[in-house]
Amino acid sequence: MNSDTDPAYTRVYHKYSLKYRRVIDKWIMHPGKRWGFCLLLLIYYISRLIETQSYFVVSYMLGIQIVYSFLRYYTPLGLPDIEDEDEDVDIQLPQHNDDRPLIRSMPEIQLWEQITSALILSNLATYFVIFDLPVYWPFLFSYFILVTIITFKKYLKHMQKYGYSWGDFSKR
Secondary structure, eight states, X not given: OOTTTSOHHHHHHHHHHXXXXXXXXXXXXXXXXXXXXXXXXXXXXXXXXXXXXXXXHHHHHHHHHHHHHHHHHHSBTTOOOGGGGGSOOOOOOOOOOTTXXXXXXXXXXXXXXXXXXXXXXXXXXXXOGGGXXXXXXXXXXXXXXXXXXXXXXXXXHHHHHTTOOGGGGGGO
């Protein structure tokens, strides 16, 4: 990186991305502390929701992000994208062998980073009135449950099509 010719925003971005990466590298070896911090963020978020009695759309988006992150975490590496399933693409089915290790497509640290980032942004959003959209929360909650169930069924069917099941992850 040539600091003489790079714009100032590139240098600042690079500086802070290195600091961020150093912090994450220190947290990698402490999964209990990482998930404890995530739990504290979740407890604080829930206390903000109880205090304000609002921000249901922010909660909906947080829930969708967490569900999406867990789905990516539990998807095996090498499994074709679910969006490609509708296309008539000739995909080689993997030979399912019980001795073969099951590798996740996303490491646990990345799952933690995504969930923690979503919780931090959601906590920040509860301090701005612009994110407090009026919505009838029982409909939003019902829709969230419906979307989650349909999505999990679709992903499970997709994984079973290629010889995987979510029970394979417990065999580690």
